[in-house]
Amino acid sequence: MQSIVNKITELEKISQQLEVPEKERASLIKKAGDYTSQFITNLEHIKSFKEEKNASTLLAIKNKKSSMEHLIQLYQTEVVEKGIVAASGGHLGYIPSGGIFMSAIADFIAAATNPYVGSFYASPGAATIENEVLNWLKKIFSFPQSAVGNLASGGSISTLIALTAARDKHQIKNDKITKSVVYMSEQVHHSTQKALRIIGLEDVIIRYVPLDENHRIKVTDLEKLVVQDKQDGLNPFLIVASAGTTDTGAIDPLNELAAITSKHKLWFHIDAAYGGFFILTSKKNLFKGIEKADSLVVDPHKGMFLPYGLGAVLIKDKEAVLHSNQYLANYMQDAQIDDITHSPANVSPELSKHFRGLRLWMPLQVYGIEPFIACLEEKLLLILYFREKLVEMGFEVGPSPDLSVSYFWYPFETNRDQKNKQLMQAIHDDGSVFLSSSIINKRFVIRIAILSFRTKLSTIDKALNMIASCLKKYL
Ligand SMILES: Cc1ncc(COP(=O)(O)O)c(C=O)c1O
The missing domain is CATH 3.40.640.10 (Type I PLP-dependent aspartate aminotransferase-like (Major domain))
Incomplete structure (x- = not known):
C-alpha cells in the first residue's frame, strides 16, 4: 500500500503542473489579453490576405517545452499572418463575420x-x-x-x-x-x-x-x-x-x-x-x-x-x-x-x-440586439455603395442583391473570363482586402460578401482603390 501512495505522490508532483497556480493565472490571462487586444488594434493596418501554399514546419509538436511568449510569437507569424485574416473587416470573401470580442470572452x-x-x-x-x-x-x-x-x-x-x-x-x-x-x-x-x-x-x-x-x-x-x-x-x-x-x-x-x-x-x-x-x-x-x-x-x-x-x-x-x-x-x-x-x-x-x-x-x-441590427443594415448599404462605385469604374455587376453578397466582372473585350481571373489573382497578390471568385452562369466572376462587423465604409473605399489599381495593369 505504501508503495502505491509513494508512487501517487511522485506522479502528483508532475501532474500538478496542469493546475496553474492563482498568481500565474492572472499573468497568463494578461498575456493572452494583451496579445489579442493588440491584434485587434492592428487589424486596420494590416493586409487581409497573404497566400501561403505550404504548411509551416515550425508548428510541429516537438518533445520540448516552450514558453507562452514564444508560442504567441509563433502563432502570430505562422497562423495570423498567413492566409485570410478572417477577423479583419477586409475579409470580403466566402462568408465573413469578424468574430466579436465579447464572444471570445464568453468562450x-x-x-x-x-x-x-x-x-x-x-x-x-x-x-x-x-x-x-x-x-x-x-x-x-x-x-x-x-x-x-x-x-x-x-x-x-x-x-x-x-x-x-x-x-x-x-x-x-x-x-x-x-x-x-x-x-x-x-x-x-x-x-x-x-x-x-x-x-x-x-x-x-x-x-x-x-x-x-x-x-x-x-x-x-x-x-x-x-x-x-x-x-x-x-x-x-x-x-x-x-x-x-x-x-x-x-x-x-x-x-x-x-x-x-x-x-x-x-x-x-x-x-x-x-x-x-x-x-x-x-x-x-x-x-x-x-x-x-x-x-x-x-x-x-x-x-x-x-x-x-x-x-x-x-x-x-x-x-x-x-x-x-x-x-x-x-x-x-x-x-x-x-x-x-x-x-x-x-x-x-x-x-x-x-x-x-x-x-x-x-x-x-x-x-442588446440594436447594434447587431445596425450592423446588418450597414452591410446592406455598403453593398449598394460598392456596386455603384464599381459601375462608375466600368465594371459590370450581377443582379441587384437581396442581401449583402454580390458579384462583378470587368467587360474586357476579349478573353473576358481569363482576364478577370488574372485580375482576381492580382487582387489576391495585393491582399489589402480579400475577395473570392465564383462561376455564375458558367462565367468567371469576382464575388464580394460584406458581413464582417468590422467592414466599414473606409474598408469598402480601400477595396475599391485596390481594385482600381489592380485593374490598371490589364487596361
Ligand atoms: C448558405 C450557407 N449554408 C451553409 C453553410 C455551411 O456553414 P458552416 O461553414 O458553418 O458549416 C454556409 C457557409 O458559408 C453557407 O453560406
Whole structure:
C-alpha cells in the first residue's frame, strides 16, 4: 500500500503542473489579453490576405517545452499572418463575420468553468442558456415554442441534423432511397449535398430547379417537376430552399415554396445560415414564409458576427429529431429528465461539447440586439455603395442583391473570363482586402460578401482603390 501512495505522490508532483497556480493565472490571462487586444488594434493596418501554399514546419509538436511568449510569437507569424485574416473587416470573401470580442470572452469563461452542457441534469444552468438562445431564435423566425433545436458547430452540422430528421420523418430507407427525390437550387450551399451523402442518401434523385434572373428558384418549375415525378411513381420528399445563397445572397420565394411543399407534403428545409439574421432588418418582407419551414438552419457565426463555431438548427417535428439522436445508455441512467429535449445531446449527434450557447447569450445580454441590427443594415448599404462605385469604374455587376453578397466582372473585350481571373489573382497578390471568385452562369466572376462587423465604409473605399489599381495593369 505504501508503495502505491509513494508512487501517487511522485506522479502528483508532475501532474500538478496542469493546475496553474492563482498568481500565474492572472499573468497568463494578461498575456493572452494583451496579445489579442493588440491584434485587434492592428487589424486596420494590416493586409487581409497573404497566400501561403505550404504548411509551416515550425508548428510541429516537438518533445520540448516552450514558453507562452514564444508560442504567441509563433502563432502570430505562422497562423495570423498567413492566409485570410478572417477577423479583419477586409475579409470580403466566402462568408465573413469578424468574430466579436465579447464572444471570445464568453468562450474563455465557458472553457475555464467547463460545465457539461450535453445533459440538462449535469448542468441545468448551461443547458437552460442554450435552450434560451434557441427560444430566442424561435421567436425571431416565428417558429412555435414546441419546435426543438440545437446549437451546433456551424451550418454544416446543423444541416446534417435537419436533413436526418427529414429522412426519418419520411422513412427514406432501403429500396425507397433510389426512388426519392430532393429539390434544390443549383445555388444551394454544398453542405446540403454533403449532408445527404453522409446520412446515407447519396442515391436519392436530386432535381436542380431552374432559377430566375435573380438566382431564385422558379416556383412554377418546381411544381411541374414534383407533379411529373409523382406521375412517374417517384417519391418527392424534400425541398431545400435558401434564405441567402452563398454565391449571390439570393432569397428563394419562401412563401410560395411553402404553399407547394404543404400541397405536396414535402419536408420544407430552409438554409438561412448566411442570410437568416437579415430578417431583423428592413429586408424582413423577403423572409415571409420562413416560419412555415419544417426545419431551418441559421448561423450566428455569420449574421451575428460571432467567432467561428456556432450554427443553429430549428426543427418542428420533435419525434423525427429524437428518432435519430436520442439514446438511453445504461451509464446515463441518472441523467434522465422529464423533457428530454432540454438536453442538447438528445437533439444532436454530439454528447460532450463546448458550451457554445454562452458566446451568443452573453453578447446579447450585454449589448442588446440594436447594434447587431445596425450592423446588418450597414452591410446592406455598403453593398449598394460598392456596386455603384464599381459601375462608375466600368465594371459590370450581377443582379441587384437581396442581401449583402454580390458579384462583378470587368467587360474586357476579349478573353473576358481569363482576364478577370488574372485580375482576381492580382487582387489576391495585393491582399489589402480579400475577395473570392465564383462561376455564375458558367462565367468567371469576382464575388464580394460584406458581413464582417468590422467592414466599414473606409474598408469598402480601400477595396475599391485596390481594385482600381489592380485593374490598371490589364487596361
Ligand atoms: C448558405 C450557407 N449554408 C451553409 C453553410 C455551411 O456553414 P458552416 O461553414 O458553418 O458549416 C454556409 C457557409 O458559408 C453557407 O453560406
